[in-house]
Amino acid sequence: MTAQELHAALSAVLLLDPNSDYLHSRNAGRVDFEPYQYRPVLKLVQSDRPRILIADDVGVGKTIEACLIIKELEARKRAESVLVICPRPLVVDEKWRNELKRFDEDFVHLDSKTLRWCMEETLRDGAWPNRYRKAILSYSLLDETLLTGRRNGKRLNAASLDDLAGELNFDLLIVDEAHHIRNRETKAYQCVQRFVDASDAVVMMSATPIQTHSQDLFTIVNLLRDDLVTDQDDFLVMLEPNGHLYNASVSARSGDTDWAFQATRHLGLAIKTRWGQDVLSIDPRVAELLDLLNDPSPDDRDRVRAVRLIEKLNTFSEIVTRTRRRDIGEFTTRKPSAPVVEFTAEQERVYFAVLALGERIAAARSPEISVKFLLSTLYRQAASSISGLAPLIQDIFENRLRSSEMSAEYEEYALSSQQIAEFRAEAREIQYLAEGLIGEADPKVELLRQVIQDKSADSNNKVLVFSTFRHTIQYLEAECHRMGIRVGVMHGGVADEDRKSIRHRFKLDRSSRDAVDVMLSSEVGTEGLDYQFCNTIVNYDIPWNPMRIEQRIGRIDRRGQKSDTVAIVNILTRGTIEAEIYDRCLSRIGVFNHALGGSEQILGEITAAIVDIATDLQLTRAERAAALRQLADNEISRVEEEQGLEDQQPDLLGYSGETFEQDVAEASSEWLSDTKIAALVRQYFEGIQPGRSIAIRPGRVARVPVSADVAAQISEDLDDQGIEAHRLKRRLRGERIVLRLTTDLDLAEDEDEGEIELLGPTHPLVLLAAKRSAVDEPLSCALKVVSDRVAPGAYPIGIYAWTRRGSTDSLTFRMVSVDAAVEGCAVELLSTSGSADLRAVTEQEHLDLDRRHANLWVEARHTHQQRQGASAERRLAALRSQKARRLSAIQRQLDSAAHSDIQTMKIGEMRGAEASFDRLLGAQKSGVARTDLTTRHIANVVVQVVAP
Template identity: 45%
Template structure:
């Protein structure tokens, strides 16, 4: 066949040599290079090819396909030849991946030659090459006609081979002393009175005497009923997860939202299971983490999980409660239990089983934990000293912005855990800007192999601006949008990353092919958009679900309470501004000083009465880093030495502020609090940036009889937990709170959806901070249709100007702006620059704020319009698209009714007599005998020996005699109800118990269909396993009727037994059809695997080069011989790491294959569906 493909190549080369030069002097680039795939173009460039003679058949077919419109306009070919061209490409791929030792059937040879002959005649009618292919086709047809006769002759009576003994080579045997150990006899040698057998056990060969082994009886010729078939296929899907299917559906006691499966799908399709979840506040990130846990459990060993989070979330029991809804039992680690775990690991070499699923607060991540401590009477081992290192199967880092500073010990400890973890998820609701150092740091934590340094980050980010423009052009679909999108795509490919990595990525060619058409259908447009989005270099690493993508949880009703200073307050405020201006003029600008002076202004705008204690703490250096963080500081300490010459004046102003008695702003708050307390929902959450303001409000609210609490970063954990519990209580309870006062971090990560009103007593200059405040109550679970947002503003203050000219206009109080972080980040920096510039007059400050806000509002509106157009493009809301994605990922074999059938069969097999009626009700009661319960426990230990699930604990000796079971999450309202799903221990044990299909198993099935004509159809059902970077599993149905092959996998779910015979009249015909289908699928799979690996290798080489250059620069600049040797050692490690990972990737291509197992074959009777 290869010589016939070469003949077709001659035909195509002649035609294109004749036609392409007419394109002009640049015809080689325009007509050839730009039409090749990126792999082909890279080969052509490297070898400096300039003639069609250099191209192989695959490249020539691509060139012809790329120039099809040109050939059509010149009437070179007819339209139907396009199909022959596509089929010729498939034929070429098929023969390129021909399986050694397996000759294609005569039918396949004839069909492929027919395609080549038709194509040659279409391009060069009457040519010698066309005649040569036509003659080859005629010979193939003659061979095809003779094939049946030859087959008949071969199928005559034969004499069956008589085995020499029961233990002939090829016989499967079992070792009597170890029944679980089986193998294949490879050699039989006579030795005295017994035969000596050589048995192959997979990885080793062992010798036995015949008395030590026994033959394993293989079942054959078994007839499989419809019921048995369904049970076994469900078991196969449970035990062999597919990357295209979701296994975590209905695995938690939650009302999930479809968008919460986005990160799950990203993680299971990633080349490494590592992901940054940067969703907006209130989206449900803990639920997403729970779904990830259940999904990974279905696919890999997941016995140890570590969650690291802020201490308040440990104190409040939030993570433990959330994960319990997924039947996961986590233990909290405190300093004592953490020390116990480290000591046990040092002694036993393994993390203690009781704490293999643990929750650890950031507050314990310090230098002593990492490096150890030998300063006391007894030295304490640190994590770095443990050998082997502590390794968790999954590490989840919540509120990951806490480790954005790489100089902190918490960052270093987290890095230590992540470096050895199998899978990792970082979670942060703090908006992350693409170009920010925070994002660089977090991605470097997540993938240090990819993001070696800032240069590697910038290199990888470079194509994304062009790809964003490609997306924008496709969404807008304005005049010339295809040309614009192709131009931006070319720009992405011309970047350093694009030229090295995307040229090996088939997605780039696919987008270009979709866009480079005369008319692009809506379907192709959506497909092009999705592929372009997936090409974003951060797409597989970051999940970003924005609030406005998923709709509002409730309606926001903002209201502004604007008050005026009293004359006395106004005088103090004016004198403070004057003093700040004089300090700035005399001392010049500096980051710390500018922040000090602006913070004095902001404290005065928040509460003049809080100014005196604030100034006292400032001058006495008592402001903690935590307080500064709450005030949005970019520094950890404030240098107040610049204020020394002005201490007397500052103190005098502070004393005057402290002596003020009238406070209109406080009066307005008290009035609103009194109104709110009269309503059925009396809860009010109040935020202030400043602790001194909060303490002032606390004393005044308490004085009026308001039940009020205060939380901020410095409040002890027990007190914080108690205050939140009291705030959640019904207003009628005596110890309930009416009002909770909070700083920025006081409520971090906690949910207050039972509260429907929020007061901003002062306003952060960062719009994203405001969104985080509002997100505490505007989130999933909020019962109120509207939430009230009250903003208290004092006229004449810098806060009032920023609120009026900026914050109120961008819409942050009316709707979630998540997704505009880039714009809002720029706006925050510009607000700070203007707010901290004390040389500006009030008019100048207002004008500049107006200008920057006008610009940002325009950009935000433009972005929102683009997103509206995207929804219009899809013709569906995004939520609907998420729902459809989940429907496509949901396997009918993993649906509750199929799982119930599997579990029922398992329980019957174990002797549970009431299994038949077990699942007749939404909640079933399982009451097994002691013997059955013991059997179930034994089976579970074989499947999951280290399981600590509630089910395993009950089997092991729970006091209750019965256990309630359900498949419905809405019914699983108690700890005593087992929620069954594909990842539940009972389901997995049920699947593992099912026998494999016997050889030559047969079926006779009856199905209903409106798509297939009624009749009897021979079918074969195979299991295909795709081997590669990620193994996959698929059940494939083969039938001569294409519609039946496509639909039967779904129709089998409802199949019944048929009275017709299951005997096949021509099984070889089905095998030939299956072989053709398998050959095409195998070729496509190997091509995809090769393209994927080439892209991964290109990425690896790019980042490796950056790593090498960095270390070589450090070697060249080393000032000491020891440092130079250390860097040279590091360089060797870098090279070794690159070699190891390259070899691993290249090995993926070698192992890429599709293995196939015949499960059963028989007859399907199709009747017309009702």
């Protein structure tokens, strides 16, 4: 056997084994990946149960991370059916579909008609229709009809999720913008819950801040892993030690002279918590960590090991992954400005009349009115655009105003008929005043015109203008048309068929007749959409929530932004409450200068305090200013402190920190590298086209002419091997076929879609070549390599594939040599070797390699079983602790129940909870029962090492 054939066989082993412990998603798409984007993939495939929340900041690349998960699971034969659930704008704009195309994936959008058909087919046949097994579904379709088959309580002739209980199944479910389902009472949550129950693997994604102690986070984590986080009490108990573990990690990362002492102290506090006593106290990793910390002279390597161990102890590290902008560096330099305009006399008169009306409505104190929502809405609209007040007031009095168009921070409200009558006359008067300003001079609009005009001198003249208010957007749209500006509008009310066209036109170069130069948008209109081709945003009004400001800026300050700087223009009107809040609070937080990190809880508290102060009718203007200043003085320092800690890395939800590059390196294999993939495909083509050589190598595109006969053979081989390759087979039809192949991502990315085949571990040609190169019997080979890693000589090396079995299986290569130095660099020697005319491995050398391997295998098997047992015992302890707490809570409710019906219900609940926990305990024990380390002999080779 030649060196090329051996290398191909080793690559084939990893490519074809679904339990390979190495990453298969490298080079899986036409995207320039960053190492941190593999963190969710690694966490998911290494988890006992593949379910994860990706809570990365805006712009980090959550969609790419989800696509990598799809490709990785596909390579492991675990993603034949995939459902993506996302907001409607991402369906209309085809963001998900286009992103997936970069990974050679063709997903279909499900509209209401197609969804109904799929449901009916599943009910009839017991399986989701094959042609829609990779699909994208909008939240807007998750309604009562889908859930129960009813509408307004009336039964319809339609299959529902309730009907499909037990029939529905997906290999992978991806739920984007998961904060949409943080309310259990909504039909969207209940529909997603059914899909989660029907899915083997689940990925949820959300950049919207979810506070650590909030009900929202518990709701999502519980939906993901109800076996791990059974109720709110469990959630809080699990969360408690993480604060201490966080502090231990900060101490270890600091490298201070007493870092080990401080880390030990914080670890001790973590162990004293309830979860610590029940679970951490029996975790062997704690003992390993304490031994390391108690070393009298730990070095930097010990410190790095300590950090990794501490982070693995985090109770949520298994199910939450988080990458922050600050963790990976800033994408651009932000250049904020805050030009100030003055009200005209007429505008000022209307503004103060609005404030007076708001105060009188709020003073009515009707339980039907959210005072904070009403006042903040009026104040912010007045500061945004006086001209938008007339229609806003009309909406208020016709009960058409909904919080979803505003900030989603308050509930909907309605005025009673009596209140409408009481305030209508005064409101009408303000409406008339506001309507009278239409067409009059507007200093704020004039300033916006100047910003747009100045920007038009740049080669990139695109400007993204944000306003919270639809009425302001409508007003600005009319003004832009009047000024001859090519403008587009994006908000929640824009029709689906228009969204894609508008965004496409905004992306067009200014030279195009169809181009849009200015986009007017609300937060709702841009949710999940990327505008990194634009480098200037204008905040025509300023959200009072700093994280909403960050989400606006994150639309352009994100991965893929070509400009070194992005401009952020905040237009303020002197004398407004908005201007006070900006000057005294928002500008000091730093959101306009850099990406905010893990201060969500503090920022949420600041936002609530800002609203309280701004809507407090008891405060004078001077008192309000003083209160805002005091808030800033007290809280900004907390933000700065939190961000300082964040620079030292992890958070309460678990974080891999700077170790992710090391994790990716450990999960990568030389036998899945670009070079080895290219050699594997080259060998396949040379086998079916004898005498023809193919130059597939990094940095170039290989042109491979294929005759009709060879093309037919490839297609037949793909079918015989059960490899799906619809796009490739379409290319193989015709008379003059030339395949263009490369392993170079940059070359593939520059070409039009589908022009070049990007060869990676999941590509059909690579899988086909792997099946052609697979061998069943142990190989024998003689190799030669030039190296200074070991002394010159001939060295026998045994190659084995070890599979660690347990709750999940994982295959790795193990290279064996009786020479320790050779064994340590065996992969390097083998991967760089060529064929040699040399003797074979002798019988004695076979025996020596077998003996060495047997000793290593027995030791590794024992260690693996110990670790699996310890891991299982830790999980069993957690389940027993959760079971005891749950049953105790139900027993307390039973003891206090006065009514017999309630007692009966509680007894049933207790029996159900006990049975559920017993099933989980049984499943965990059965996983331990199959723990083993199996081995397969791949090859024995002789390597002749020659000195350089």
